Every structure is written in C-alpha cells, then in structure tokens.
Amino acid sequence: MGTTEWRWLNTSTGPDVLCPSNASCQVLFLKDAKSAELQYVSLYLLFRRLTYIVYPSIISWLLVLLCCKFWKSYVCLNKDPSSQRPLPPGDLGLPFIGETLSFLFLGRKFFDRRREQYGSVFKTHILGKPTVRIIGAENARKILMNENSLVESQWPRSIQMLLGEGSLTLAAGKVHTIRKRAILRAFTYDALSGYAVLTQEIIRKYINKWCSQRNVMGYKEFRSLAFELSCRVLLGFEMNKDEHGRLLDAFETFMSSLFSIPIRIPGLGLDKGMKARETMLKKIKAIILQKQNGRSSAGSTDALSLMMGIEGKEKLEMEEAKDVALELMFAGHETTSSAASTLILNIARNPEVLFKITEELASNGLLDDRGSVLDLGRINKLKYVRNVVKEALRISPPIGGGYRKALHTFEIEGYQIPRGWSIVYSIRDSHETSPVVDKPEVFNPERWSGVQIDDREHYFPFGGGKKGCAGREFAMLMLKVFVIEICRSSCWEVQNLNPKIKFLPVPHPADNLPMVFQKLEGNRLRASTL
Structure with a gap:
C-alpha cells in the first residue's frame, strides 16, 4: 500500500477536518490508512473537536473560580489582624450575591445543613452582608445583653x-x-x-x-x-x-x-x-x-x-x-x-x-x-x-x-x-x-x-x-x-x-x-x- 496523501477540509460548522485527498471529504474515510496513521489522526481529530467544544467552557469556569477566589479573599480582608482568633468556618458563596439565592430557595434547610456541617457558629454571606450565625442560649445572651456596647441592631437592607x-x-x-x-x-x-x-x-x-x-x-x-x-x-x-x-x-x-x-x-x-x-x-x-x-x-x-x-x-x-x-x-x-x-x-x-x-x-x-x-x-x-x-x-x-x-x-x-x-x-x-x-x-x-x-x-x-x-x-x-x-x-x-x-x-x-x-x-x- 502506497503512502496516503492528506489535505485539510474547511467546514462551516466545526474545526477543520483532515482527510485523504482521494476521499469524498464529506465524511472522514481512513480505510486505506495504516493502523498507526488511523490512531494518530483519530486522536488528533478528537483533540481538536474537544478543544472546540470544551475550551470556552474551561475558560469560563476558570474565570468563575478566579472571581470566587478573589471574592473570598476580599471579604476575608475584613478579618481583624489584631485578633489571633480565626474567622468562623463556613462559605461566602458567589461574588456579591454570596449565598443569598441558596438562602431564599432553601429556607430553613439552608441553616440546618450548615449547622450540621459547621456547628453552632459559622459564617456566610447573605442579603449583601458578610454574616456570622450563632446558636445557643449562652451565645445569644452575649449578643442580647451587650446592645450598644458590642453590637447594635442591623437588619437586612431590604427590611430596613x-x-x-x-x-x-x-x-x-x-x-x-x-x-x-x-x-x-x-x-x-x-x-x-x-x-x-x-x-x-x-x-x-x-x-x-x-x-x-x-x-x-x-x-x-x-x-x-x-x-x-x-x-x-x-x-x-x-x-x-x-x-x-x-x-x-x-x-x-x-x-x-x-x-x-x-x-x-x-x-x-x-x-x-x-x-x-x-x-x-x-x-x-x-x-x-x-x-x-x-x-x-x-x-x-x-x-x-x-x-x-x-x-x-x-x-x-x-x-x-x-x-x-x-x-x-x-x-x-x-x-x-x-x-x-x-x-x-x-x-x-x-x-x-x-x-x-x-x-x-x-x-x-x-x-x-x-x-x-x-x-x-x-x-x-x-x-x-x-x-x-x-x-x-x-x-x-x-x-x-x-x-x-x-x-x-x-x-x-x-x-x-x-x-x-x-x-x-x-x-x-x-x-x-x-x-x-x-x-x-x-x-x-x-x-x-x-x-x-x-x-x-x-x-x-x-x-x-x-x-x-x-x-x-x-x-x-x-x-x-x-x-x-x-x-x-x-x-x-x-x-x-x-x-x-x-x-x-x-x-x-x-x-x-x-x-x-x-x-x-x-x-x-x-x-x-x-
């Protein structure tokens, strides 16, 4: 079997297709190619197809992940450097909206799941604010009995x-x-x-x-x-x-x-x-x-x-x-x-x-x-x-x-x-x-x-x-x-x-x-x- 000559076919609906010069070029035929040629060309075409489909999605997800990383870093900059204590465990969600959508959609389950995961003190970001949720009579008493000294009333902006x-x-x-x-x-x-x-x-x-x-x-x-x-x-x-x-x-x-x-x-x-x-x-x-x-x-x-x-x-x-x-x-x-x-x-x-x-x-x-x-x-x-x-x-x-x-x-x-x-x-x-x-x-x-x-x-x-x-x-x-x-x-x-x-x-x-x-x-x- 002689050496097969290859040429590129430009398509309007996808990436260029590599096919034999004597093929119809509407479909890729490799019957006259050697086994190794078939494997390499198939892998190459698969890679090009995946790149065409997946590459934009990968870029989009990378941008989302990068934004989330910067978002969490930005919010956590509010951590008080004079305190040796860490921030409570928890998640800050998506940039700007935080976990607000999950909170509105899940209702009580939103807090139940986080209580099971993080315990009686955890952080989140809802309704436009970085927020710490606390549970327990002793913790609540510390808040309620220190009005105007440790804390002051602040309801979500929509309620205000x-x-x-x-x-x-x-x-x-x-x-x-x-x-x-x-x-x-x-x-x-x-x-x-x-x-x-x-x-x-x-x-x-x-x-x-x-x-x-x-x-x-x-x-x-x-x-x-x-x-x-x-x-x-x-x-x-x-x-x-x-x-x-x-x-x-x-x-x-x-x-x-x-x-x-x-x-x-x-x-x-x-x-x-x-x-x-x-x-x-x-x-x-x-x-x-x-x-x-x-x-x-x-x-x-x-x-x-x-x-x-x-x-x-x-x-x-x-x-x-x-x-x-x-x-x-x-x-x-x-x-x-x-x-x-x-x-x-x-x-x-x-x-x-x-x-x-x-x-x-x-x-x-x-x-x-x-x-x-x-x-x-x-x-x-x-x-x-x-x-x-x-x-x-x-x-x-x-x-x-x-x-x-x-x-x-x-x-x-x-x-x-x-x-x-x-x-x-x-x-x-x-x-x-x-x-x-x-x-x-x-x-x-x-x-x-x-x-x-x-x-x-x-x-x-x-x-x-x-x-x-x-x-x-x-x-x-x-x-x-x-x-x-x-x-x-x-x-x-x-x-x-x-x-x-x-x-x-x-x-x-x-x-x-x-x-x-x-x-x-x-x-x-x-x-x-x-």
Whole structure:
C-alpha cells in the first residue's frame, strides 16, 4: 500500500477536518490508512473537536473560580489582624450575591445543613452582608445583653427599606429608648385590659364564620383574622369587605418582600414591596389625620391612639407614627398567624392537650357559659392555657432570629467576629438544641408546670435585652383568647396533620392548613375533634 496523501477540509460548522485527498471529504474515510496513521489522526481529530467544544467552557469556569477566589479573599480582608482568633468556618458563596439565592430557595434547610456541617457558629454571606450565625442560649445572651456596647441592631437592607427609618426595630441609642417608651404606653396592664373584649369579639366572629363555611384553609383564615386584629385593636379602624381584601393583598405583598435582594428593580420583589408599603402608609396617614382631628369612630382605646396622646419629648411625629403603625401591623400579624397554626396543629396531634384545656375552662366557669365576656384577670388565671401557648412559641417561634452588627471585634466560641460584620442569633435553633429541654421535638405544655426553664436564657421567642419585643404581652393575649374560644365553641379537624412547613417569612404550613369546622353543640366536657 502506497503512502496516503492528506489535505485539510474547511467546514462551516466545526474545526477543520483532515482527510485523504482521494476521499469524498464529506465524511472522514481512513480505510486505506495504516493502523498507526488511523490512531494518530483519530486522536488528533478528537483533540481538536474537544478543544472546540470544551475550551470556552474551561475558560469560563476558570474565570468563575478566579472571581470566587478573589471574592473570598476580599471579604476575608475584613478579618481583624489584631485578633489571633480565626474567622468562623463556613462559605461566602458567589461574588456579591454570596449565598443569598441558596438562602431564599432553601429556607430553613439552608441553616440546618450548615449547622450540621459547621456547628453552632459559622459564617456566610447573605442579603449583601458578610454574616456570622450563632446558636445557643449562652451565645445569644452575649449578643442580647451587650446592645450598644458590642453590637447594635442591623437588619437586612431590604427590611430596613420596607419598615422605614421611623420604626422601633431600626432605632438605636436614645432614639430607641424614647420611641420604645412611647410604644410601651400602649401595652400596659390597663391598655391590655381594654383590648381583651374587642379581641374576643373579633375572634368569635371569625370562628362563627368558619363553622358556617365548614371547609376552610386554616392558615389563610388565621392571616385574615390577625390582620383584622392588628387594624382594629392596634390601629383603631374598621374596614368593609372590599377594603379589607385590598389592604390585606398589599400587606401580603409587603410581607413576602421582606427578604429580597436589596436592589429596587421595577417589577421584582423589593419594588413590589415598596409599592405595597406606600399603599399601606397612605391608609395609615389617613387614620392618623382622623385621630388628630377627633374624627376617629374607634374611640381612644386602640394602641395607636394611646401612643398619639403622648406629649413632650416622647411624642411621635407623623413619619415616626406611620412607620411605627406599620411595624405594629407587621409584628402582630406575623406572630399571631404563625403561632395560631402551630397551636392548632399541635392540639390536633395531641388530644390530651385539648382535654386538659377543656378541664381548665370548666374549672374556671368558662365552659358552661360560652358567651361569657373574657377579662384580663380571668384569662391570666388559666395557667395551662398559658403553658400551651408558651410551648407553641418554643417549638416553632414565629421570628426565627434577630440581626445585629458588630461594633467591635469580639470572640465567641474561639472565633473572632470582625467589626462591621452582621450577626444573626438563632432563636429557633437555640430552642431546639437547648440542653435544659428534655425531648425538644415533643410538644409538652407540662414542661412549664414543674421545674421552670430560665426564660431569659433558654426561652426567648420574643428576643430579649433592650431590643426585646414591646408587644409580647399583647401577642400572648391574642393567642390565649384564640385558644379559649376555639376550644370551647367549636369542633375542628385538620386534614393533614403533618404538612410541609415553610419558614420564610415565618413558619407556616405549605398547604395552608385545610380544616373542617363545626359548631360545638351541647354541654360537653371533652371537646374532641370531628
């Protein structure tokens, strides 16, 4: 066999092809080539083809890896060189966006996986900030008890924009002290006593509606109930059905935008949230003006009226009052709707809890006379009802954690927390891993009757320290009235006792908790489910 002559074929769809001069050149034929020639030419062509396909991808990946390397180096430059301690373990994710997308997509699983991998202190980069997440009562106490010395309040930029500069959450120092003092005027014992009757009236109205409808989506109804409680009890205004629906839609959009990428792009999360905020503030401003002009039909027993009646240095200006009112709606709404779902699920899973609630109501004369008006004194005598509510807030706290910013570099568990970094103390994980709670995954109200858990250290669903929730007693009041009324006036069945739980913005059942309600007839001690 003679020597084969080769030539290049230029193709329009790929690399040049090397083929025999006497071949058709549409396909590579090497039948007349020697075995060695066939191997070498085949390898060469394969290499050229792979280079054509893979080379751009390799370059792209190398650039991505290089950017990630520079990104991590840049962020870690913030490490305090004066400290001998290392940064906490963890990952900083992709350039600029960090691990934000994973956080938004995975929700609670994002932190669960990192807790399993890194332990109780780890670093990440979410919502535009290098962040250290800490878990455990002792670690959380170090944060909560050192407000304005080691740390200061700092929430994600998206939350700052949506809550507004006049809110209590974003205030610091003397401004926070003065603003909180004004808000606490709305949650004194006398004020709470005034809220109890209206709270009971609204909850009864909703339970009667559910019984007449029979089949309801529990979580959606609890959100509607919580929204009306916030509007009427806290802000002092009533709405017709259309206005209720319109404002609730705006509020739902506002809530769903809290954890957004902090860039306002038309049509995306933060932009939608800011437009919803404007809708809510427009209504709130109208309410405030009505109260200032003495035209409020709701009287002066609501929280907003009590705060507006303050004179002197604690007096709230219009912009402050608007932001505080919106914040009250946010806090009351989310705590109530999330905790109500947790209560219903766990009472339904544990019939003995329902029986003990009913026994306590009967022993206090609240079962036979279901139409009796509840006052704060009678409510506070119901110790088991209180324990049921506390256990619901322990096992699934509505607010999963709090945000702070390090004012100085300090140490936790042998790691440095650099000055300027964000800190998230986890309420939920701290409750779950508490060494003083036996079987933390079990719903057991009895645990609050014997040896008391130290509320300040191992139980803090409302945060703590100077930044602790100002309206915690009002939240407890609403939830206790909810438990009393739903257990003494209705039978109910949860269709799915083990729904998937979503955790943003608050824990809630993904299926919206389908339920069947029926009015409780007759005088029965045991109010069982259907």
